[in-house]
Amino acid sequence: MTASDSGELDFWSFVELANRRLSREYGFRHQLATELLLTLNRASNIVTYDLEASVHRPRGLSWSGFRLLFVTWLAGPLEAKKAAELTGMSRAAVSNLAKTLVSDGLLSREPGARDGRSVLLSLTDTGHQEMVEVFRAHNEREDEWAGVLSPEEQRILIMLLDKLVTNRDQFDVRGRN
Amino acid sequence: MTASDSGELDFWSFVELANRRLSREYGFRHQLATELLLTLNRASNIVTYDLEASVHRPRGLSWSGFRLLFVTWLAGPLEAKKAAELTGMSRAAVSNLAKTLVSDGLLSREPGARDGRSVLLSLTDTGHQEMVEVFRAHNEREDEWAGVLSPEEQRILIMLLDKLVTNRDQFDVRGRN
DNA sequence: CCACGCTAGTTAACGCATGTACTAGTTTCA
DNA sequence: TGAAACTAGTACATGCGTTAACTAGCGTGG
Numbered sequence: 001m002t003a004s005d006s007g008e009l010d011f012w013s014f015v016e017l018a019n020r021r022l023s024r025e026y027g028f029r030h031q032l033a034t035e036l037l038l039t040l041n042r043a044s045n046i047v048t049y050d051l052e053a054s055v056h057r058p059r060g061l062s063w064s065g066f067r068l069l070f071v072t073w074l075a076g077p078l079e080a081k082k083a084a085e086l087t088g089m090s091r092a093a094v095s096n097l098a099k100t101l102v103s104d105g106l107l108s109r110e111p112g113a114r115d116g117r118s119v120l121l122s123l124t125d126t127g128h129q130e131m132v133e134v135f136r137a138h139n140e141r142e143d144e145w146a147g148v149l150s151p152e153e154q155r156i157l158i159m160l161l162d163k164l165v166t167n168r169d170q171f172d173v174r175g176r177n
Numbered sequence: 178m179t180a181s182d183s184g185e186l187d188f189w190s191f192v193e194l195a196n197r198r199l200s201r202e203y204g205f206r207h208q209l210a211t212e213l214l215l216t217l218n219r220a221s222n223i224v225t226y227d228l229e230a231s232v233h234r235p236r237g238l239s240w241s242g243f244r245l246l247f248v249t250w251l252a253g254p255l256e257a258k259k260a261a262e263l264t265g266m267s268r269a270a271v272s273n274l275a276k277t278l279v280s281d282g283l284l285s286r287e288p289g290a291r292d293g294r295s296v297l298l299s300l301t302d303t304g305h306q307e308m309v310e311v312f313r314a315h316n317e318r319e320d321e322w323a324g325v326l327s328p329e330e331q332r333i334l335i336m337l338l339d340k341l342v343t344n345r346d347q348f349d350v351r352g353r354n
Numbered sequence: 355c356c357a358c359g360c361t362a363g364t365t366a367a368c369g370c371a372t373g374t375a376c377t378a379g380t381t382t383c384a
Numbered sequence: 385t386g387a388a389a390c391t392a393g394t395a396c397a398t399g400c401g402t403t404a405a406c407t408a409g410c411g412t413g414g
Contacts, residue, residue, distance in 0.1 A: 009252060009263070010262075011262075012339075014248065014251070014252055014263050017251060017252060018247075018251045018252075021251050022251070022316075026309060026312075028313075028316050029316075029320075030316050030317075030319055030320040030323070032323065032328060032331050032332070032335075033316070033319040033320045033322065033324070033331070034316060034319055035335055036319075036323050036331050036334060036335055037224060037319050037322065039335050039338045040217075040220065040221050040224065040334075041225060042265060042338075042342070043217065043221075043338040043341055044217050044218055045221075046265070046342050046350070046352070047214060047217065047218075047341070048218060049351065049352065050350045050351045050352070051214075054351045062400075064400075064401085070195075071191065074191070074194060074195045074198050074199070075186060075191055075194060075195075079362080080362075080363065081361085081362060081363085082186060085187075085188075086186070086188060086191050088219060088222050088223070089401080090402065091364090092363085092364075092365085092401075092402070092403080092404095093401055093402075094363090095362095095363060095364055096365090096400075097400085099364090100399095100400095112362090115361090115362075115410075116408080116409050116410075117361070117362040117363065117408065117410070118361095118362060118363080119362080119363065132203060135199075135205065136205075139199075139205050139206075139207050140207075142207055142211055142213075142214050143206075143210045144348050145210065145214065146207070146209065146210035146213050146341075147210070148340060148341060148344035149213075149341060151209060153340070154209050154213050155209070157213060157217075157334070157337045157338070157341070158209075158212055158213050158216050160326065160330055160333065160334045160337075161216045161217060161219075161220040161334070162189075162216060162220075163326060163330070164220055164224070164325060164326060164334070165219065165220045165223050165224070167325035171321050173223070173227045174226065174227045174230035174231045175223070175226065175227070176226065176402090239369080239370070241370075241371080242370095256392080257392075258391085258393085266371075267371070267372065267373085268392075268393065268394090269371075269372070269373075269374095269393085269394075270370080270372075271393090272392095272393060272395090273370070273371075273394090273395095274370080274371090277369095277370095289392090292379075292391090292392075293379050293380080294377095294378065294379045294380070294391070294393065295392055296392080296393065353372090
C-alpha cells in the first residue's frame with residue numbers, strides 16, 4: 001500500500017500515482033520524462049523560494065533584482081541586452097527592473113559609447129557594497145542546500161543539468177524574444 | 178583564452194568568470210554550490226518556458242493553469258489546500274486560478290462534504306478531454322527534452338534532484354505559507 | 355547617400371502570484 | 385458546552401513579468 005492509496009498524498013506519491021494512471025489508463029509512454037521535468041521544476045522552485053524568502057526579501061531585494069545585480073556585479077558594466085541573456089529575463093523585464101534599482105541607488109545606467117541605442121548597466125558604490133554583503137548570506141545558504149550532496153554528486157548534477165539544456169539544438173526550443 | 182576574456186559572454190563563460198572573481202577577488206568559498214544552483218535555476222526556467230510557449234500558451238493555458246489541471250486530473254477531486262501543496266503554489270494562487278479555470282469551463286468547484294470550509298476541485302468533462310489532449314503534446318515535448326539524456330542519466334538526475342530537496346529538514350527551509 | 359530593414363531599449367496593458375487581512379467552519383479542552 | 389485557537393478559502397492591494405507596439409539609432413545595398 002502506497003501513500004497515494006491511503007489518502008496521504010505528498011509530492012512523491014503523487015508522481016507515482018500519476019505515472020500509474022498515465023500509463024495504465026491513458027497509455028502515455030514517456031513516464032520517465034514527466035517524472036524528470038516535474039522533479040526539476042519542483043526542486044528549482046523550492047530552492048529559489050527559500051533563497052528569496054530567507055536572504056533577499058528581508059533585505060528588500062526581489063529574486064530577479066538580485067540576479068540582475070549579480071551579473072552586473074561580476075560581469076562588469078553590461079549592456080541591458082547582455083544582462084537579459086545572462087539572467088534569462090526578457091529585455092523589457094531588465095528595463096523595468098533597472099528603473100527601480102536605479103531609483104534605489106544600487107544601479108547606474110549610462111548611454112553606451114559605441115552604440116547610441118544601448119545602455120550600460122553598472123553598480124553604484126552602494127550597490128557594490130550591498131552585493132558583497134548580500135552575497136555573503138546568499139552563498140552560505142547555497143552551501144547549506146548543496147551540502148546535502150557530496151562534491152562528486154554536485155558535479156554530476158551540474159553536468160547532467162548542463163547536458164539537458166545544451167543539447168537542445170536538436171529541436172527548436174522556444175526561448176524568450 | 179576563454180570566451181569571457183574575449184568579450185563573447187554566454188552563460189557558461191559567465192559562470193566561469195563569476196567563480197574566478199568570487200574566489201580570487203572576494204574570497205567566497207562555496208563556488209560549487211553557486212554553480213549548482215545557478216545551473217539548476219537556469220535549466221528549470223529554460224525547459225518550463227519552452228513547454229509553456231510551445232504547448233500551453235497556444236492552447237490558452239498558462240503554465241500554472243496546466244499544473245493545477247494536471248494534479249486535479251490525476252489525483253482526482255482534490256481539496257484546494259492539497260492542490261496548492263502538490264503544485265507548489267500558495268493557497269491564494271490556487272483560489273485565483275480556480276476562479277478563471279471555472280469560468281473557462283474546465284474546472285468545477287463544489288463544497289467539501291466532510292469539512293464545510295473546504296472546496297473540492299475536479300475537472301469538468303470538457304476539462305478532462307482538454308487535459309488528455311493537451312498532455313499528449315506536453316508529453317511528446319517532455320520526451321524531446323529528456324531524450325538527450327539516457328534513461329540511466331535521467332534516473333540519476335531525478336535521484337540527485339530528489340536528494341537535494343528531501344534532505345532539507347537538516348536546516349529550516351522557507352516554504353510557502 | 356539615403357531608404358529600408360534590423361536592433362536596443364522603453365512603455366503600456368494585461369495576467370498572474372504574492373502577502374495580508376478577513377470570514378467562516380472546525381477542533382480542543384477546561 | 386462554549387470560548388479560544390486553529391484552519392480553509394477568498395478578496396484586495398501590490399509587485400513583477402510578459403507580449404506588443406513604439407522610438408530611435410545603426411548599417412547595408414541599391
